[in-house]
Amino acid sequence: MELDATGRLAGKVAIVTGTSPNIGGTIASGFAAQGAAVACNDRRAEVAEERAERIRAEAGKAIAVPGDVTDPEAVGALVDRVLGEWGRVDVLVNNAVRFNTKGVLDMPVEEFRHQVDVILGGAFLMTQRVGWAMVEAGRGGSIVNILSTAAWQGQAGNIGYCTAKSGLVNFTRSAAMELAPYGIRVNAFTPTATMPVDPQLADRFRRATAGSTSMDFAGQLPLGRLPTPADYLGALVYLASDESAMTTGTNITVDGGALAKYWPQAPARREGGTP
Numbered sequence: 266m267e268l269d270a271t272g273r274l275a276g277k278v279a280i281v282t283g284t285s286p287n288i289g290g291t292i293a294s295g296f297a298a299q300g301a302a303v304a305c306n307d308r309r310a311e312v313a314e315e316r317a318e319r320i321r322a323e324a325g326k327a328i329a330v331p332g333d334v335t336d337p338e339a340v341g342a343l344v345d346r347v348l349g350e351w352g353r354v355d356v357l358v359n360n361a362v363r364f365n366t367k368g369v370l371d372m373p374v375e376e377f378r379h380q381v382d383v384i385l386g387g388a389f390l391m392t393q394r395v396g397w398a399m400v401e402a403g404r405g406g407s408i409v410n411i412l413s414t415a416a417w418q419g420q421a422g423n424i425g426y427c428t429a430k431s432g433l434v435n436f437t438r439s440a441a442m443e444l445a446p447y448g449i450r451v452n453a454f455t456p457t458a459t460m461p462v463d464p465q466l467a468d469r470f471r472r473a474t475a476g477s478t479s480m481d482f483a484g485q486l487p488l489g490r491l492p493t494p495a496d497y498l499g500a501l502v503y504l505a506s507d508e509s510a511m512t513t514g515t516n517i518t519v520d521g522g523a524l525a526k527y528w529p530q531a532p533a534r535r536e537g538g539t540p
């Protein structure tokens with residue numbers, strides 16, 4: 266990755282939570298490639314360190330700010346660390362997640378509470394702390410909450426995730442209304458089932474879902490293939506940058522057409538596949 270001093274995020278400082286090698290890590294690297302200085306957060310310190318090191322090795326600017334986004338003290342400390350290092354925060358991406366696919370009949374309440382806390386409580390705490398830093402600096406900013414197509418549809422056996430992700434939809438609108446007077450924009454981004462970056466994980470995902478009639482990922486997507494994390498970068502850089510100066514309280518979806526599809530209809534296909 267080459268550092269682009271004239272990139273679309275040049276001069277900005279961004280915090281990305283949950284920087285695993287999948288979507289969060291790709292966002293962190295993608296922002297750095299557009300000139301942002303990026304603080305990589307994860308509950309697992311080695312994950313945050315690994316991503317920050319990788320960005321630096323590719324001539325980008327990054328630090329690791331490990332910490333649990335559900336812990337107010339950890340959140341305060343990690344945002345202070347970013348302010349100490351670079352003196353500002355312009356962009357926050359609330360991406361950290363705890364996957365736990367259980368249904369309403371069998372999910373233990375403690376697990377439900379924990380999953381909702383990571384997704385909603387984490388976004389709340391990070392937005393509150395970063396929101397104050399942005400208000401005090403008086404330069405505005407951009408906050409992006411990562412949703413899922415599961416925020417907009419009812420999926421059996423994923424009650425905590427679907428509940429919390431749809432909660433983020435109106436959290437986004439409410440925070441956007443509250444922060445608009447300060448020039449701080451709050452938007453959501455909806456990805457869908459994503460082909461993992463790691464080839465081994467991608468292979469496992471393909472094998473686990475091949476021939477499944479209850480979760481026919483490959484067969485049901487109108488654009489004919491699952492998106493990769495890199496497919497999300499264009500929209501996310503747009504939301505993080507000044508290009509979206511008049512966009513707030515809304516959502517951008519990059520889902521291969523999943524949410525637009527009329528539910529009983531099989532996707533149209535051409536002979537030879539999608540170009």
Ligand SMILES: NC(=O)c1ccc[n+]([C@@H]2O[C@H](COP(=O)([O-])OP(=O)(O)OC[C@H]3O[C@@H](n4cnc5c(N)ncnc54)[C@H](O)[C@@H]3O)[C@@H](O)[C@H]2O)c1
Nearest residue numbers: 283285287288307308333334360361362411413457458459
């Ligand atoms: N992967 C998909 O197919 C998919 C589909 C739709 C939406 N999404 C969304 O995209 C985002 C990223 O997904 P992913 O697949 O890259 O996830 P992932 O599981 O690969 O990474 C999530 C990271 O969040 C970290 N994390 C968990 N709890 C945390 C906490 N309390 N504090 C800080 N970090 C914590 C984990 O350690 C992990 O590294 C999530 O918001 C997810 O809901 C993913």
